[in-house]
Amino acid sequence: MQKYLLYNAVEPDELPILKELSTIEICKVWSGMSRHIYRQLLKKKAVEIGVGSFAVIPSHANVAEGKVLPVERPMFIMSKTLKMFYNLESDETKIPDEMPVVQPDFEEIAANTHFRQEIVEQCVQETLLYFAEALRDNKEVEFTFRSIGILAVRTKVVSMTFFDSCLLEMDTTGNMLEALLEDPSMMTIVAFPGQNNFSRVSQDQVVMLPR
Numbered sequence: 126m127q128k129y130l131l132y133n134a135v136e137p138d139e140l141p142i143l144k145e146l147s148t149i150e151i152c153k154v155w156s157g158m159s160r161h162i163y164r165q166l167l168k169k170k171a172v173e174i175g176v177g178s179f180a181v182i183p184s185h186a187n188v189a190e191g192k193v194l195p196v197e198r199p200m201f202i203m204s205k206t207l208k209m210f211y212n213l214e215s216d217e218t219k220i221p222d223e224m225p226v227v228q229p230d231f232e233e234i235a236a237n238t239h240f241r242q243e244i245v246e247q248c249v250q251e252t253l254l255y256f257a258e259a260l261r262d263n264k265e266v267e268f269t270f271r272s273i274g275i276l277a278v279r280t281k282v283v284s285m286t287f288f289d290s291c292l293l294e295m296d297t298t299g300n301m302l303e304a305l306l307e308d309p310s311m312m313t314i315v316a317f318p319g320q321n322n323f324s325r326v327s328q329d330q331v332v333m334l335p336r
Contacts, residue, residue, distance in 0.1 A: 128250070129176055129257040130210045140255065142247045148336050150240075154248045155335040157238035159271040161229060166199055166295055171226040175253050177203040179273070180220045181295050186304030186311050194300040198292060198314065201276055201285035208283075211260040215283035252335050259332045268334040274316045286316035 137144065143151065162172045162179050171180035179201055186194045203215045220226065229249070235242040259266045260278065268276040274287035292315065293301050304311050 129204075129207060129253060131254075131257050131261045134261075135254055135258045140251045142244060143251045143255065146244075146248060151248060151252065151335050153238055154234075154240060154245050155252065156271045157234045157245070158229060158249055159273050160237070161234050162270065163272055163291070165227060169224065171220050171224050173226055173228055175204075175250070176207055176256060177201055178220060178226065180224060180226075182218060182221070186300070186308040188303060188307035194304050194308075195298050196300050196304050197296045197298055198301070199273070199287050199295045201274075201283075203283050207257070207260070211281075213260070213278070213281050213283050256332075256334060264332050265330075266332045266334065286314055288316050 146154075158174075162174070165172045166179060166181050169181060171178050179199065181197050182200050184196050184198045186196055188194055200216075200218055202218050202220060203213060207213065208215060231242050231246040231249070235245045238245060240248075256266060256268060263281070265280075266276075266278040270276065272288065273291050274285055276283070276285050278284075289305070292305065295301075305315065
């Protein structure tokens with residue numbers, strides 16, 4: 126956690142693996158990371174990745190005639206320490222006490238991506254360090270987690286939208302489809318590749334991750 130609280134700019138020699146790997150290789154590592162997170166979420170485990178945690182949280186949707194539907198929805202909960210350090214805003218959400226919180230299993234990710242474990246672990250950590258530097262420099266960021274969704278930071282506001290397939294599979298109540306169709310507010314959590322709110326309103330250069 127502390128390594129992502131940056132007082133100074135990140136020096137190039139602090140990102141040796143990102144310099145060594147191609148963009149395709151970096152994206153392959155992060156695809157493996159995203160698949161791993163996805164599998165843990167399906168098991169109702171929260172995954173802490175250093176700058177925040179992914180979890181599936183009980184929620185509700187308001188549909189026709191005042192009906193309230195229980196749903197389960199994935200969320201990204203930004204680290205409180207990072208939020209305070211970089212003066213960020215995001216929804217206040219608490220991971221349920223009974224939910225296990227796990228760290229990424231880099232050995233498993235390495236086996237599935239055919240990279241050495243130390244390469245995978247360092248690639249992930251350096252990418253998150255690059256993300257932290259963007260936060261430090263008040264840059265706008267769009268971080269895509271394949272099959273999961275898009276983490277965006279704009280004007281100090283953190284938001285996470287999720288692909289519809291992820292929303293539907295993570296929900297075990299069977300109510301998500303109806304919620305998406307009938308509760309307009311639910312559409313704000315849906316990610317559309319290339320057309321999310323962050324991309325539409327951003328006027329300046331956006332830091333796109335992973336890369």
